[in-house]
Amino acid sequence: MKALNLYGIQDIRFEETKEPIIESGTDVIIKVKAVGICGSDISRYKKLGPYIEGMTFGHEFSGEVVEVGPEVFHIHAGDRVAGCPTYYCGECESCQKGELSRCEHLTVIGARHPGSYAEYVKLPVENIISLPDHVDFETASLIEPSSVVAHGFYRTTMEPGEEVAVMGCGSIGLLAIQWAKIFGAKKVYAIDIDDTKLAAAKEVGAEVLINSLNKPAHEQVSDHTNGRGVDLAVESAGSPITSSQIFALPKKGGEVVFMGIPYADIQIERYYFERIVRNELRVLGSWNAISSPFPGKEWEASVHYMNTGQINVKPMISHRLKLEEGPETFDRLVNKKGPYVKVLFIP
Template identity: 75%
Template sequence: MRALNLYGIQDLRSEDTSREPVIENPDDVIVKVKAVGICGSDLSRYKKLGPYVEGMTFGHEFSGVVVEAGPEVGGLQAGDRVAGCPTFYCGKCESCRKGELSRCEKLTVIGARHPGAYAEYVKLPAENIIPLPDEVDFDTAAMIEPSAVVVHGMYRTSLQPGGSVAVMGCGNIGLLAVQWAKIFGAETVFAIDIDDDKLGTAREVGADVVINSSGAPAYDQLMGCTGGKGVDVVVESAGSPVTSAQVFALAKKGGEVVFMGIPYADVNIGRFYFEKIVRSELTVLGSWNAISAPFPGKEWDATVHHMARGQLDVKSMITHRLNLREGPDVFDRIVNRDGSFGKVLFYPELG
């Protein structure tokens, strides 16, 4: 079986492995991977952190076809089109007992301590399998997991129809946040980035106003657009130490800031930005993972629902469709900024 295995920092290898998954538990489901995407967290682990387990098969955003199911699996059979929720929770800690599954003390995903989806086949428990309606193709379904991450964060806010939202950072999470803000009823969505290509895609997927903050501060431009008031909800999706400080100035008095990006570095907040938390009485929200009770959660149902109805456009976000064997080179190119990359999908069937 062909797989991408992570051995160390910037040491990703395309290998033929004998570790093809087999049914071990009565609720196991084996899926033939049709499409699998690169997540921003994959890039951070590749570039900065290294694997949890040396040589682990990487990847967790995927879609595919069921090839085999354990004897206690009902409602699934070989040939079914599916996606997968890649997350495992313990079910025993205090958070799990309260139904707050995303706060599980032992939360983990495939590709970390369990073999992931950068492979020809992947295995998950039946409760992690997401059946696909006919309207959702494999490319779109590979984006269900990142979409669920975004809507998990949006559910944490109190955004109401007619409200205003600013999305800081127009990578894949930011572009999905633009769309979910519209689905939640936002009247005006501002998309902020320093890359005109990303801002163009943001406008294509629904942003009303795009702001390039490379020339003038995002704060100055947004205040000019809002009469000095700011917006109801700010989404930090860039995962940058700089933007993680700046977002506090974009919310209106009594507004909300929700963090979806992970900076992987210290965040130094200048007095001007920090005082906005206090003087504007902001609500600051963290958002982690994409699951809730009952597992996997309403995030997944909502995503499939809106994808099936064409209300989530992920096709315009996909810039590369590649052979899985190209993985090591592509990861290297992305982290070294050798080319322009949006969402990258691999197709294990290509060999």
């Protein structure tokens, strides 16, 4: 089969690779129909992270089952599915407590297990998510990032009727806007420096659009809230700058949840750091997308709200490309050669 394999820093290759085979009674092999590029993929491509040289990359996907192991009875060839790409050890203290996202040995396909930038991918049956008829393959390929966002919102104390600011309108931010609405937000502020992304934010439900190039985001939020601030601020840009600025957005006693990963050192100016202390903020980190019982309520809820249409990913998808365009696409993404929001490969 053809696949995109990572060999080193900015060295990804479209090449012939061995197809997965059934090795365990619980294995499921899926023909990939759509697979998305994650921000973590871009970072790993740019400067590496956990990986094995030549490993097939990618982890956000959907597809059709082609073969199952002898111990698989409720999933059949021809079924439409998505896959939770995460492996947990089940033995560490966090796993024993049911806190699977905190597993000491957490990993995802595309790192130490073959990933989904390929024609076929293999996962254990417990990682398989069945799709309802009205959730198409493109939508289903974003169940994993949607579950990442849901996991973050479940960590907060958000209540219906509150106001939420989402800083960074990439795919995680655009999903966060929609999850904020599901959790009952009466108003969502979308913040970015890219008007194209802000337009997408409006399409998925944001009421207030803030371009922070024009004026600092916290000043604009203050203008809109009569100096109060929002109840919850979501950091979804994953940049060192926004990871500092986010602390100036909530009201006194408000919350911040980090869903983005900056992959760089963060220098927090005194003004922003003092917002944590002086406003007695509650600051939360959120990692991965799984909970107990595995893969977790995040996945079930994502499928449900995609099925009802309350999560709409179509405005997020900016590119649908062939797998063979992968090397050029990663180069363009890393070197910012053009506007991208969510890129899907259609093998």
